[in-house]
Each structure stands twice: as C-alpha cells, then as structure tokens.
Amino acid sequence: MATGNMRESKRELIMAAAIQVFSHKGYHQSKMEEIAVEAGIGKGTIYEYFPSKLQLLQEIMEQSFHLYDHCFGMGISPAFSLEERIKVLVQGHLQFCQDNKDLTRIIFLDTDVIDEELRKWAWQKRVEKEQRLQQFFETAIKRGEMKPVDTRLLTVMVGGILMSFWAPIVVGNWQIQAESAAQQITDILMRGIGLDDEPHQQA
Amino acid sequence: MATGNMRESKRELIMAAAIQVFSHKGYHQSKMEEIAVEAGIGKGTIYEYFPSKLQLLQEIMEQSFHLYDHCFGMGISPAFSLEERIKVLVQGHLQFCQDNKDLTRIIFLDTDVIDEELRKWAWQKRVEKEQRLQQFFETAIKRGEMKPVDTRLLTVMVGGILMSFWAPIVVGNWQIQAESAAQQITDILMRGIGLDDEPHQQA
Amino acid sequence: MATGNMRESKRELIMAAAIQVFSHKGYHQSKMEEIAVEAGIGKGTIYEYFPSKLQLLQEIMEQSFHLYDHCFGMGISPAFSLEERIKVLVQGHLQFCQDNKDLTRIIFLDTDVIDEELRKWAWQKRVEKEQRLQQFFETAIKRGEMKPVDTRLLTVMVGGILMSFWAPIVVGNWQIQAESAAQQITDILMRGIGLDDEPHQQA
Amino acid sequence: MATGNMRESKRELIMAAAIQVFSHKGYHQSKMEEIAVEAGIGKGTIYEYFPSKLQLLQEIMEQSFHLYDHCFGMGISPAFSLEERIKVLVQGHLQFCQDNKDLTRIIFLDTDVIDEELRKWAWQKRVEKEQRLQQFFETAIKRGEMKPVDTRLLTVMVGGILMSFWAPIVVGNWQIQAESAAQQITDILMRGIGLDDEPHQQA
DNA sequence: TATGAATGAGACTTCATTCAT
DNA sequence: TATGAATGAAGTCTCATTCAT
Numbered sequence: 001m002a003t004g005n006m007r008e009s010k011r012e013l014i015m016a017a018a019i020q021v022f023s024h025k026g027y028h029q030s031k032m033e034e035i036a037v038e039a040g041i042g043k044g045t046i047y048e049y050f051p052s053k054l055q056l057l058q059e060i061m062e063q064s065f066h067l068y069d070h071c072f073g074m075g076i077s078p079a080f081s082l083e084e085r086i087k088v089l090v091q092g093h094l095q096f097c098q099d100n101k102d103l104t105r106i107i108f109l110d111t112d113v114i115d116e117e118l119r120k121w122a123w124q125k126r127v128e129k130e131q132r133l134q135q136f137f138e139t140a141i142k143r144g145e146m147k148p149v150d151t152r153l154l155t156v157m158v159g160g161i162l163m164s165f166w167a168p169i170v171v172g173n174w175q176i177q178a179e180s181a182a183q184q185i186t187d188i189l190m191r192g193i194g195l196d197d198e199p200h201q202q203a
Numbered sequence: 204m205a206t207g208n209m210r211e212s213k214r215e216l217i218m219a220a221a222i223q224v225f226s227h228k229g230y231h232q233s234k235m236e237e238i239a240v241e242a243g244i245g246k247g248t249i250y251e252y253f254p255s256k257l258q259l260l261q262e263i264m265e266q267s268f269h270l271y272d273h274c275f276g277m278g279i280s281p282a283f284s285l286e287e288r289i290k291v292l293v294q295g296h297l298q299f300c301q302d303n304k305d306l307t308r309i310i311f312l313d314t315d316v317i318d319e320e321l322r323k324w325a326w327q328k329r330v331e332k333e334q335r336l337q338q339f340f341e342t343a344i345k346r347g348e349m350k351p352v353d354t355r356l357l358t359v360m361v362g363g364i365l366m367s368f369w370a371p372i373v374v375g376n377w378q379i380q381a382e383s384a385a386q387q388i389t390d391i392l393m394r395g396i397g398l399d400d401e402p403h404q405q406a
Numbered sequence: 407m408a409t410g411n412m413r414e415s416k417r418e419l420i421m422a423a424a425i426q427v428f429s430h431k432g433y434h435q436s437k438m439e440e441i442a443v444e445a446g447i448g449k450g451t452i453y454e455y456f457p458s459k460l461q462l463l464q465e466i467m468e469q470s471f472h473l474y475d476h477c478f479g480m481g482i483s484p485a486f487s488l489e490e491r492i493k494v495l496v497q498g499h500l501q502f503c504q505d506n507k508d509l510t511r512i513i514f515l516d517t518d519v520i521d522e523e524l525r526k527w528a529w530q531k532r533v534e535k536e537q538r539l540q541q542f543f544e545t546a547i548k549r550g551e552m553k554p555v556d557t558r559l560l561t562v563m564v565g566g567i568l569m570s571f572w573a574p575i576v577v578g579n580w581q582i583q584a585e586s587a588a589q590q591i592t593d594i595l596m597r598g599i600g601l602d603d604e605p606h607q608q609a
Numbered sequence: 610m611a612t613g614n615m616r617e618s619k620r621e622l623i624m625a626a627a628i629q630v631f632s633h634k635g636y637h638q639s640k641m642e643e644i645a646v647e648a649g650i651g652k653g654t655i656y657e658y659f660p661s662k663l664q665l666l667q668e669i670m671e672q673s674f675h676l677y678d679h680c681f682g683m684g685i686s687p688a689f690s691l692e693e694r695i696k697v698l699v700q701g702h703l704q705f706c707q708d709n710k711d712l713t714r715i716i717f718l719d720t721d722v723i724d725e726e727l728r729k730w731a732w733q734k735r736v737e738k739e740q741r742l743q744q745f746f747e748t749a750i751k752r753g754e755m756k757p758v759d760t761r762l763l764t765v766m767v768g769g770i771l772m773s774f775w776a777p778i779v780v781g782n783w784q785i786q787a788e789s790a791a792q793q794i795t796d797i798l799m800r801g802i803g804l805d806d807e808p809h810q811q812a
Numbered sequence: 813t814a815t816g817a818a819t820g821a822g823a824c825t826t827c828a829t830t831c832a833t
Numbered sequence: 834t835a836t837g838a839a840t841g842a843a844g845t846c847t848c849a850t851t852c853a854t
Contacts, residue, residue, distance in 0.1 A: 010817090026317070028231045032845065044817040047846065063361065083397070115228070123374065146396045153387055160367020164359045171326060184356055191351045192395035194286070195358065235828060245836040247830080256828065434637045438849060439816095448815040450851080459849065482777070489803070520635070529780060552802045559793055560802065570765045577732065590762055598801035599755045599763065600692070609689020619838090641824065651840040656825065 007141040009047050023102035027114050064107045071096040091182035093162045101170045108166045214252050217242050226305035267310045274299040285348040294385035296365045304373045311369045420445050429508035449508035470513045477502040488551040499568045507576045514572045534546050536561050620658050623648050632711035649703045680705040690752040700791035702771045710779045717775045
C-alpha cells in the first residue's frame with residue numbers, strides 16, 4: 001500500500017536536499033556526496049531514484065517551472081480590469097519567490113550554462129512564458145484597456161521587472177510585502193513615474 | 204616600451220579568446236586548452252599572464268564592468284530633463300549589449316555560481332549600481348521631476364527592465380534599434396501603459 | 407525431506423539462471439540483479455544459497471566439470487581397441503558441447519581471469535585431465551597399440567583438438583554430428599592426413 | 610625531429626606496461642593505476658595517449674594479431690612439401706608463444722568477455738584465420754598432397770592443436786623446443802599415431 | 813525464508829596546473 | 834618567454850553485498 005508513497009517520498013526527500021544544495025552552491029559546486037549527506041542517505045541511494053546528477057537537476061527544474069506556472073496565475077478571469085490582472089500576475093510572482101527561495105534561485109539563475117540540452121529547454125520555457133505574456137497584452141490592447149504600445153518590447157520589460165525581484169528577495173533577503181509591492185509596481189506600470197500635470201506631453 | 208605593450212597586447216589577446224569561449228560555453232564547460240587554441244597560443248602561456256582560470260574570468264568581469272559603467276552613462280548632465288536622462292541611460296545599456304554580445308553574456312549570466320568570492324563581488328557590483336540608480340531617482344524626486352514613488356522598488360524595476368533585454372539581443376539575436384527602443388521604454392516608464400483618459404485615477 | 411529438496415531445487419534454479427546469464431554475458435558483465443530476474447526471484451535470495459557471486463560461479467564450474475568428466479567417458483573398458491576408445495572420448499566431448507552449450511561456454515572460456523584462486527583451480531583441473539589423458543596414451547603405448555610418440559606432446563595436441571570444437575559448436579552454431587565427426591577426427595588422429603602410398607616412409 | 614619518436618616510444622612504453630598487467634591480471638582486474646605505476650608514469654598520462662582503457666586493450670590486440678599473423682608464416686612458398694609447410698606453420702606459432710608470452714596470454718585468453726564489439730572483432734579474426742587455414746588444406750588436397758578429408762573439420766582440429774600449446778608454454782612454463790616439437794606435431798598430423806602394420810585398416 | 817532498498821568502496825576519467833625544455 | 838607533456842586530485846557512477854522487514 002505504502003510502497004508507492006514511500007518511493008515517492010524518498011524521491012522528494014532527495015529532490016529537497018538537491019534543491020537546498022544546488023541553490024546554495026550552484027550546480028557545478030554541488031557534489032552528489034553533499035546532496036546525499038543533506039538528505040541523510042547514502043551516496044548510492046540517489047542513483048536508485050535518479051539516473052544522473054543532470055537528470056536530478058532537470059527533474060527539479062521541470063517540477064519548479066510547473067509550480068511556478070501555477071503561481072504565476074495567468075489564469076485570472078478576463079472579467080477583472082487590466083490593472084487588477086497585472087497586479088495578480090506580479091503578486092503571484094513575488095509570492096512564489098518569497099515562498100520558494102531555493103527553487104527560485106535555481107530556476108532563475110544558472111540554467112543555461114550546464115548542458116546544451118538544458119540550455120535549449122530553459123530558453124524554450126522563457127519563450128513560452130513571453131509568448132503568453134505578449135498575448136496577454138495584445139488582448140488588452142484589442143480590448144482597448146491600454147495604449148497600443150509595442151507588445152514585444154513591453155513583454156520583455158515586464159518580464160524583466162518580474163525577474164529583477166528574485167535576487168533582492170532571495171539573495172538580499174528583502175522581506176517584501178507581495179501585495180503592497182505588487183500594487184506599487186502595477187501602479188508605476190500603468191501610469192508611469194512622470195508627473196501628471198504635463199498635459200501636452202504626447203500631443 | 205615595446206615589451207610592456209607586447210605583454211599587454213598578449214594579455215588582451217588571451218582575454219579576447221577567453222571572452223569568446225566563456226561566452227559560448229559557460230565557465231565550467233570552457234577548457235583552458237580551448238582558450239589557448241582560440242588565442243592561437245600554447246596552454247601554458249596563459250599562466251604566464253593569469254594565475255588561474257578563475258582569475259582570468261575575474262579580470263574579464265572587472266574590465267567588463269568598467270566598460271559597462273562607462274557606457275551606462277550615468278554621467279549625463281542634470282541639466283537635461285529626467286526623461287532625457289533616463290533615455291540616455293537605457294540607450295547606453297542597449298547599445299552596450301548590442302556592441303558587446305559576448306561580454307554581455309558573461310557579465311549578466313552565470314556570475315554567481317562559480318566561486319563564493321566572485322559571487323560576493325558580483326553582488327557588490329549590483330548593489331553599487333543600484334545605489335547609483337536609486338540616488339538618481341531620489342534626486343529626481345527631490346527636484347520634483349517625478350512622482351514620489353518608492354525608490355527602492357523603482358530601482359529594482361528599472362534594473363530589471365534593463366537586464367531583461369540582454370538575452371533577447373544576445374541569445375535571441377534581436378536586432379534592436381537602441382535609440383528607438385530606448386525612447387519607447389522611457390515613454391512607458393514615464394507615462395505607463397494605462398489609458399490617459401482616466402482623469403481621476405489617482406485622486 | 408521436502409525442505410531439503412526445495413532448498414536443493416531453488417539452488418539449482420539459481421544456478422541454471424546464472425549459467426544462462428554468465429554464458430551469454432561473461433562473468434563481469436553479468437549482474438546479480440540479472441541473475442535474480444532470470445531466476446524469477448529476489449536479488450537477496452541468491453545470497454541465501456550462495457555466499458557470493460564468485461562462489462556461485464565456482465559451484466557452477468565444479469558441477470560442470472563433474473558433469474563433463476562423466477561425459478568425457480574415460481571410463482571405457484580397455485577391452486575395446488584404441489581407436490574405439492579414442493572415438494568414444496571424442497564423441498563424448500562433442501556431445502557434451504552440443505548438449506550443454508551454455509555450460510560449455512563458461513567452463514572453456516574465461517575461467518582464468520576472474521580470480522586468482524579460481525585461476526589456479528581451473529589450471530589444476532586442466533592438469534588433472536591432461537594427466538589422465540597422458541596415462542591413457544602411455545598405457546596404449548605400453549600395450550603396443552600405437553606408436554611410441556612423446557605422450558606429453560600428444561596429450562596437449564589431443565586436448566587442443568577437443569577444445570577447438572566448442573567455439574564453432576556453441577558460438578558458430580555448428581550443428582555437428584557427434585558420431586560422424588568423432589569418427590573422422592579419430593581417423594585423422596590414427597592415420598594422419600598424409601598419403602598412404604608412401605611405401606618407405608616409416609620403414 | 611625526435612618528437613614523433615618520443616610520442617611513439619611513450620605509447621609503446623604504456624602498451625608494454627599494459628600488456629604486462631593485462632596479461633597477469635586479466636582486463637577487469639587490471640587497474641589503470643597499476644598500468645601507470647608499471648609504466649612509471651602518472652595515471653593521467655595514459656589518457657594522453659589512449660582515450661580509454663578499452664581502447665588501450667584494443668590497440669594491443671590489433672598490434673598483437675598483426676605480429677602474430679606475421680609469425681604464423683602462412684606466406685611460405687608452395688614449392689615446399691606439405692609436411693614442410695605445416696611444420697613451418699606450427700613452428701612459427703610455437704615460437705610466437707614462446708617469445709611473446711604476455712601477448713599470447715592476452716590474445717588467446719579472455720578476448721570475448723570484455724566488450725560486445727571486441728567480442729565480434731575477435732571472432733572475426735578467428736574466422737579469418739580459419740579461412741586461410743582451410744584454403745591451405747584445400748589447395749593441398751587439390752594438389753594431391755594429402756588425403757581428401759573434411760577440410761572444415763581438419764581446420765578446426767589444427768587450429769585447436771596450435772591453440773593448445775599456449776597455456777602449457779605461458780602458464781605452465783614449458784620450455785618447449787619449437788623446432789623439435791613442430792617436427793613431432795607435424796609427424797603425428799601427417800601419419801597419425803596408429804601402428805603402420807595394419808595393412809587393411811581402411812579397406 | 814524471501815526480499816529489495818540502501819549502501820559505500822572503488823574504478824574510470826577529466827582537466828587545471830606545473831615545470832623542464 | 835613560450836610551450837605542451839605530465840600530473841593527480843577529485844568527481845560521477847556502478848554494483849556486490851547487507852539487513853530490516
């Protein structure tokens with residue numbers, strides 16, 4: 001009865017340990033031995049559950065992206081206002097970084113340099129995310145909810161804004177208030193930082 | 204005189220080769236052998252100029268940051284308008300990425316994971332840059348050139364916006380028009396993407 | 407009674423599986439896991455019956471040699487003619503190879519290289535077999551049934567002749583007719599391949 | 610000038626050491642470390658000359674077979690009598706075993722079990738050798754130099770006879786006199802061990 | 813008795829660095 | 834100064850064996 005669960009839980013134990021170690025040392029500095037010690041098991045045991053160090057990382061990445069996608073909350077109902085929807089997006093992202101610091105470090109840090117295949121996979125993930133985001137904005141423009149700016153440019157910008165927060169939160173240990181911060185970020189994005197009383201700016 | 208120059212030029216030859224290799228393979232995948240071949244010299248010769256692989260990277264990073272700082276153009280005269288100043292900043296950044304793709308990849312990619320010391324150094328560099336940026340915005344607020352938003356938040360946001368463009372440019376090969384893009388980015392940052400005819404938004 | 411038999415039959419089950427696997431992959435390429443799977447039992451169970459992989463091989467070898475000795479049929483009555491006796495010998499050998507291909511592969515192949523002790527044991531077996539064979543020929547000479555050739559040399563030769571057939575039969579899948587082949591081999595051994603009409607050759 | 614030679618001589622140094630170790634311990638028992646020590650060099654140096662342990666063995670095998678083929682002396686002029694030609698063959702083989710004990714052990718011992726590819730290669734080598742031998746006998750029969758026996762059978766037999774001597778020579782340390790032994794072996798092969806005065810034997 | 817998850821010793825191989833030339 | 838052959842520390846992964854269930 002419990003076999004499947006035990007095997008699964010051991011897998012998770014190993015993955016948790018690996019996340020811990022990978023996150024703090026980076027992939028190449030992390031030794032399988034360390035991961036085993038962190039997990040409180042023998043070195044060989046890892047290989048009962050994962051065929052190689054690279055595969056172990058890969059599984060972590062996949063699971064992480066899955067979790068992230070879930071938190072990113074693109075699924076919000078279009079019934080809400082654009083501002084609302086952006087805020088949910090941003091808040092989801094910030095909350096994820098806050099709640100999964102080690103994971104965050106791994107998926108946003110050094111994906112690219114480890115393995116050619118992994119590099120492509122990560123780039124693909126990025127592209128996918130950007131495509132969804134771009135679609136998001138294109139829809140908003142069509143619906144007349146925002147200015148008709150260059151969506152590609154905007155997408156990259158917003159992606160960057162999100163990305164920029166993980167390091168201060170995780171590395172700099174910034175105890176950010178996700179909701180409040182999301183509100184402010186969204187506000188800046190919606191209305192900019194310029195003074196309002198510049199009536200003819202874009203005339 | 205000539206000796207010193209030759210020595211210097213050989214150093215640069217090696218660094219150029221290393222930038223090439225590091226950029227395309229990442230630090231750990233890059234072998235000293237490859238760098239030597241790329242430079243057209245013997246493997247041992249590298250060690251006549253750099254004490255170790257890590258030091259070689261470090262020197263590249265330092266020089267790169269120096270060059271970047273120069274391009275980043277924070278030195279612009281405060282006589283210009285805020286919007287102007289921001290645009291110059293952004294454009295300088297984009298141009299740097301465009302003009303120094305290999306370098307860009309190195310300094311913005313996998314700094315952190317290689318070495319504890321390097322990690323700290325890179326983080327320090329980031330903090331410094333953010334401090335200057337934050338100062339920049341605080342000054343602007345004091346001078347009444349922009350809304351009094353949370354400068355820390357804004358700094359991270361703008362840093363992220365800049366950061367977000369290197370990958371599309373370098374990896375995705377986006378032939379971006381630095382000037383035009385900088386204009387649009389600045390525009391969004393100044394006035395946001397929201398529709399203007401929301402008269403009482405911030406009342 | 408039943409227990410002993412069950413234990414015995416399980417031993418044989420394991421040995422049969424091991425013969426299968428050892429034969430096809432060689433000792434070092436064979437994993438205990440594979441043997442267990444082949445036997446349809448758990449990996450740990452093998453260790454209930456055999457103390458180690460090496461011991462398992464050793465038992466197989468011993469049993470095999472025993473079986474081989476039996477087939478080799480040195481026990482034939484001296485009442486038969488020398489030619490008859492040799493033919494029985496040869497035929498017994500060929501039949502054994504034909505009937506026990508997996509076993510044959512194991513005992514004639516890579517005995518020596520696995521373990522120093524096993525190496526010595528196998529060499530000893532070989533020496534014993536050769537001694538019996540040499541005795542066989544010495545007796546024949548004493549009884550005036552054959553030419554007084556160097557029996558050591560002859561023994562090695564005949565041993566080699568026998569040995570040479572296992573690979574074509576087992577590996578090359580030669581469907582040899584044991585009886586007919588034994589007849590021809592014996593004939594060549596008795597009378598050689600030279601032409602008979604060399605009247606004064608041995609005068 | 611000497612570079613090529615030095616590299617070649619280092620290769621040979623390593624191969625000689627490897628032959629030594631492989632021969633005495635068998636492939637699997639031989640550690641790269643031991644080979645390095647035997648060669649009086651560092652472990653890593655072997656990999657400057659051979660890409661892997663398996664490749665090292667393979668090169669030894671190839672070179673050995675080449676040398677053996679040369680010694681096997683199938684190139685003898687057909688002007689000699691069949692008996693003479695056989696004797697040269699046998700003597701060449703015995704001399705090779707005598708002169709290259711370690712090599713002999715390697716090529717005649719445990720080829721098969723190490724690697725699937727190597728296994729096939731070695732079997733192919735065996736087949737080639739047998740084909741040449743079979744041709745040899747078929748020619749002899751056509752020329753009326755010997756009885757019209759089954760050449761396949763005879764080939765295997767003679768191959769076995771040759772094969773049978775390596776172990777006594779190498780392992781048993783038999784100080785065989787190649788010439789004298791070759792004479793006796795050939796004699797037995799040509800005229801058999803049976804008594805001559807059995808006039809109607811094959812009537 | 814039977815099992816198979818866990819183990820860790822040990823092997824191959826890599827590659828930054830050294831140093832004799 | 835320039836070189837590249839030599840090195841060996843260190844890391845990943847294998848698999849025979851153990852032992853709690």
